[in-house]
Amino acid sequence: MRFLSLVFLAFVTVFALPGAADAKVIRDVIYHEAPGLDPGDVRADVYMPEDAKDAPMVIMMHGGAWTFGNKQNALGLNQARYFTEQGFVFIAINYRLAPSHRFPAQEEDAAAAIAYFHEHSKEYGADPDKLFLMGHSAGAHMAALVAIDPDYLDAYGLKTDVIKGVAALDSAAYNLSRTGRDGEIPDFYHPAFTGDDPDVWAAASPTLLVEEETPIPPFLLLYVDRAVAPARAKELAETLKGKGHKAEAKLIKKRSHKSLNDRLGAKGDKAAPMIVDFFREQLAD
Numbered sequence: 001m002r003f004l005s006l007v008f009l010a011f012v013t014v015f016a017l018p019g020a021a022d023a024k025v026i027r028d029v030i031y032h033e034a035p036g037l038d039p040g041d042v043r044a045d046v047y048m049p050e051d052a053k054d055a056p057m058v059i060m061m062h063g064g065a066w067t068f069g070n071k072q073n074a075l076g077l078n079q080a081r082y083f084t085e086q087g088f089v090f091i092a093i094n095y096r097l098a099p100s101h102r103f104p105a106q107e108e109d110a111a112a113a114i115a116y117f118h119e120h121s122k123e124y125g126a127d128p129d130k131l132f133l134m135g136h137s138a139g140a141h142m143a144a145l146v147a148i149d150p151d152y153l154d155a156y157g158l159k160t161d162v163i164k165g166v167a168a169l170d171s172a173a174y175n176l177s178r179t180g181r182d183g184e185i186p187d188f189y190h191p192a193f194t195g196d197d198p199d200v201w202a203a204a205s206p207t208l209l210v211e212e213e214t215p216i217p218p219f220l221l222l223y224v225d226r227a228v229a230p231a232r233a234k235e236l237a238e239t240l241k242g243k244g245h246k247a248e249a250k251l252i253k254k255r256s257h258k259s260l261n262d263r264l265g266a267k268g269d270k271a272a273p274m275i276v277d278f279f280r281e282q283l284a285d
Contacts, residue, residue, distance in 0.1 A: 023084045024048045026124070031093065032112035040094065041101075042109055044117075045071050047080040047090040052125025056132060056164075056283060057089040059113055063137025063261060066098045066106055066192035074136075075261070079272075082265025086276050089126040091117055095142070098192040103204050106138075106192070108155075110146045114163070115156035132279050133166045136261040138192075140168035144206040144236065150214050161215035165282040167275040168221050169264075170257050172228040174236040175208060176201035179228060207236045210243050218246035220278040222271055224255045250274070 025047045032042040049055060062074035071092040083090040095109035114131065121128040135143035146152045147166045153159060176185055176193060185193060185201055193200050202208050210216065219240055221233040233249040240247035252260055252271050265272040 031116035041096045044093040049084045054127040056130035057126035061135035061139030066138045078265035111152035136169040140171035141173040148206045163217040174232045212243040216245045221249040
């Protein structure tokens with residue numbers, strides 16, 4: 001069990017949001033404790049709208065091929081501002097990185113973060129029944145997998161239905177088994193998933209783990225016009241729908257893999273409003 005005292009390890013500041021009231025950020029909240037675990041790997045920054053109470057919350061998982069990036073340098077500059085302006089508590093997490101920590105370490109950290117913020121939501125002005133996931137690239141894969149494979153949250157006594165919706169941004173890794181060629185996954189994936197164990201690829205493939213009886217939350221799968229990602233997003237959406245779950249895959253035009261994340265929430269961006277509308281639809285159901 002993680003204690004409220006961990007919050008006091010965090011650094012609290014106030015940052016100005018252009019065109020919005022000031023919001024508070026609590027940096028470096030430790031969301032998990034375990035023997036041998038580096039606290040730097042399991043920290044989160046929590047951005048809260050002013051006077052937040054029972055607000056919906058978004059847990060954001062950054063990209064970086066599971067090997068690099070963190071909760072600040074791998075996010076676009078506008079994400080926290082945009083989502084807090086829209087009334088969401090925005091939570092950006094670190095997680096253990098490969099190759100020092102191979103799969104499933106990243107998923108285990110994602111589940112730990114969900115469990116922590118679900119339990120401690122009130123301390124951050126959020127509602128535990130309004131928890132959403134978002135991720136870009138490797139983070140999109142992580143968000144999809146932890147919402148589809150119930151084993152990760154089961155370790156914390158939770159079911160996947162604590163997640164009310166998932167917005168997954170442009171991953172090409174939803175089906176690693178299909179992405180691989182001639183019995184081998186691309187070198188790009190080796191640091192996280194190894195290059196010689198198809199069982200690992202299958203266990204890391206959200207598309208292959210969709211079950212009708214699992215209470216999988218609704219999915220919004222955004223993708224850009226690049227190799228592999230559109231096909232994998234559409235395949236996952238169709239697989240989810242075929243098993244009775246809600247899912248939609250949408251192309252975001254005039255964006256690259258990088259700019260989809262970098263420009264999310266910026267002036268003129270269409271993806272962030274689409275995500276907020278999707279989240280609000282789930283709250284209205």
